[in-house]
Amino acid sequence: ILPGQYQFNGIQFVHPSPEAKYITSPFGRRSAPTAGASTYHQGIDLARSGGAEGRPIVAAADGEVIWAGSASGYGNLIEILHAGGVSTRYGHMYASNIFVTVGQQVKMGQKIAAIGAAGIGTGAHLHFELRTGVGKSMSQQGTAIDPQSNLGIVSEG
Secondary structure: OOOOEEEEOOEEEEOOOOOOOEEEEOOEEEEOOOOOOEEEEOOEEEEOOOOOOOOEEEOOOOEEEEEEEEEOOOEEEEEEEOHHHOEEEEEOOOHHHEOOOOOOEEOOOOEEEEOEOOOOOOOOEEEEEEEEEEOOOOOOEEEEEOHHHHHOOOOOO
């Protein structure tokens, strides 16, 4: 496996944001940056020094887009279903910066969006989730798992 490439459940992944690799908020319990209350962060937040807005977001692995649009808290969200019920979610882009549609097949590394600051957050960043047990219906949203420990993503300043 090359740097910036990862493997999980037999699926090959790449980093979801080639230009924003600094992890500003890890997976798990945290004090919410906007409300101050304790919340459970179901992904990792990725940004870059000097600003992340407009930087590319790519499909972390081959799959089918099962959501692309407005989603509470995320501002806008893209969810891609991969093999074996694994999905990735990408949040906080502006609606005009979503470049895929529901039902579209995407390839690993394909540009799907650009980083924005929509939804609940403190600035432009990519919220990235990894989920297992996902299906195509809204009742099969699966379980969020830590992308850092399961994919081996490290923070690069």
